[in-house]
Amino acid sequence: MFDPLFLALIANIFLLGILSVLGVLYGYSHLSARRLRKKPDAPQKLALPPAVKQELLSAAEHEYQGILDRSANELQKDLQKTTTSLSKQLTDFGTSVIKDEVSQYQDVIKTLRADAESTITESQKAVTTLHESMKQQVAEQVEKEKQQLLANIDTKLGDAIGSFLSENLQHNIDLGTQTEYILSVLEEHKDELKEAINGNH
Amino acid sequence: MATIKLPSSVMTPKDIQQLINEVRTYMAWFNKELIKRRVSGDKHIISSAPDLSPATKEFLREQKAQGTLDRHGLEQLLFALEQQRKQAPTVTVTLAAPAPVQLQEKIVSWFRTTVRGDIFVSFQFDATLLGGAVVRAGSRIIDASLREKVLNPSVSFAEVLRRV
Numbered sequence: 218m219f220d221p222l223f224l225a226l227i228a229n230i231f232l233l234g235i236l237s238v239l240g241v242l243y244g245y246s247h248l249s250a251r252r253l254r255k256k257p258d259a260p261q262k263l264a265l266p267p268a269v270k271q272e273l274l275s276a277a278e279h280e281y282q283g284i285l286d287r288s289a290n291e292l293q294k295d296l297q298k299t300t301t302s303l304s305k306q307l308t309d310f311g312t313s314v315i316k317d318e319v320s321q322y323q324d325v326i327k328t329l330r331a332d333a334e335s336t337i338t339e340s341q342k343a344v345t346t347l348h349e350s351m352k353q354q355v356a357e358q359v360e361k362e363k364q365q366l367l368a369n370i371d372t373k374l375g376d377a378i379g380s381f382l383s384e385n386l387q388h389n390i391d392l393g394t395q396t397e398y399i400l401s402v403l404e405e406h407k408d409e410l411k412e413a414i415n416g417n418h
Numbered sequence: 419m420a421t422i423k424l425p426s427s428v429m430t431p432k433d434i435q436q437l438i439n440e441v442r443t444y445m446a447w448f449n450k451e452l453i454k455r456r457v458s459g460d461k462h463i464i465s466s467a468p469d470l471s472p473a474t475k476e477f478l479r480e481q482k483a484q485g486t487l488d489r490h491g492l493e494q495l496l497f498a499l500e501q502q503r504k505q506a507p508t509v510t511v512t513l514a515a516p517a518p519v520q521l522q523e524k525i526v527s528w529f530r531t532t533v534r535g536d537i538f539v540s541f542q543f544d545a546t547l548l549g550g551a552v553v554r555a556g557s558r559i560i561d562a563s564l565r566e567k568v569l570n571p572s573v574s575f576a577e578v579l580r581r582v
Contacts, residue, residue, distance in 0.1 A: 374579075379568045386548045386564075392515050396524065399513070399551050402562040403528055406553070410533050413558035414507050 421536040422498050423480070426523040427473040430540045434503045438496065440474040445492040452489065506536040510554040514547040514563070 392399075403410070428434050447468050454465075470478070481487050481495060511517075511525060526539045544552075549564035
């Protein structure tokens with residue numbers, strides 16, 4: 218009716234349940250014991266007489282006051298030192314800045330002065346050069362006009378004399394006396410005539 | 419073709435044309451005489467020669483002296499004269515007054531001796547030249563007149579006056 222295997226299984230399950238419960242109980246009791254061990258002990262109070270208390274208090278106050286006074290003095294000294302040092306540094310800084318600014322200003326003034334002097338010198342040179350150039354141009358112009366006037370006088374004089382000769386000599390011309398002259402003129406231009414005649418033919 | 423030496427009195431193309439005409443007249447008479455002699459058989463019958471200008475006579479005399487004055491020679495001479503008339507260059511010489519013939523001949527002779535043997539020279543006059551000559555040859559003009567020297571002197575009058 219009941220399988221032996223089935224019965225063994227039920228028995229095993231029952232045993233496992235018992236073991237589990239025992240394990241849980243053991244673990245809970247272990248943990249509880251630890252908590253009890255960690256809890257500190259409560260402090261124990263000590264009772265002193267009031268006079269002693271008061272004396273201790275005064276001494277503490279006195280010492281505290283001394284410490285405060287000493288700290289205040291030291292602080293004051295440090296403050297003075299700092300103030301002095303700061304003033305000195307500010308003074309030095311101010312002097313240095315002013316010195317630099319003055320020096321720069323002087324440099325700028327020097328540069329401007331040098332530039333102004335140079336500009337004035339160059340302007341003077343340019344004016345002198347221009348003056349010389351204009352003088353030369355005027356002299357050249359005057360010379361040119363003089364030469365032109367002389368040439369005009371020359372031409373007019375030549376024309377007047379030419380007209381005079383032409384008017385007086387063109388009548389009663391005797392070619393017989395000019396024969397040798399005409400032949401010599403032809404001889405003088407012989408090469409030109411040969412070139413003109415033989416070059417065209 | 420060789421240039422035929424012309425007399426100095428034959429100066430212009432017009433003169434040589436006249437010479438050609440007269441030589442042609444002479445040649446016609448010469449041929450007529452030749453025929454007459456052949457026909458009559460008498461070598462001595464000669465009719466009077468035609469009237470020719472002194473220049474033509476001189477020219478024919480010179481040609482005869484060179485031994486070229488037969489019928490063929492005359493034909494060749496005429497042909498050469500025609501060619502020369504067509505091809506020879508002409509220059510114009512302007513003088514200050516009408517030139518006498520002797521001066522013209524001297525000038526023509528100078529040109530034919532110095533420049534070119536077959537050249538023709540025509541003459542003009544212009545009183546304003548004052549003296550000397552202006553020669554025109556083709557497109558070239560050579561002004562060697564006194565007027566040119568007066569109007570375009572090589573030394574200015576002002577310069578000369580300064581030296582005086």
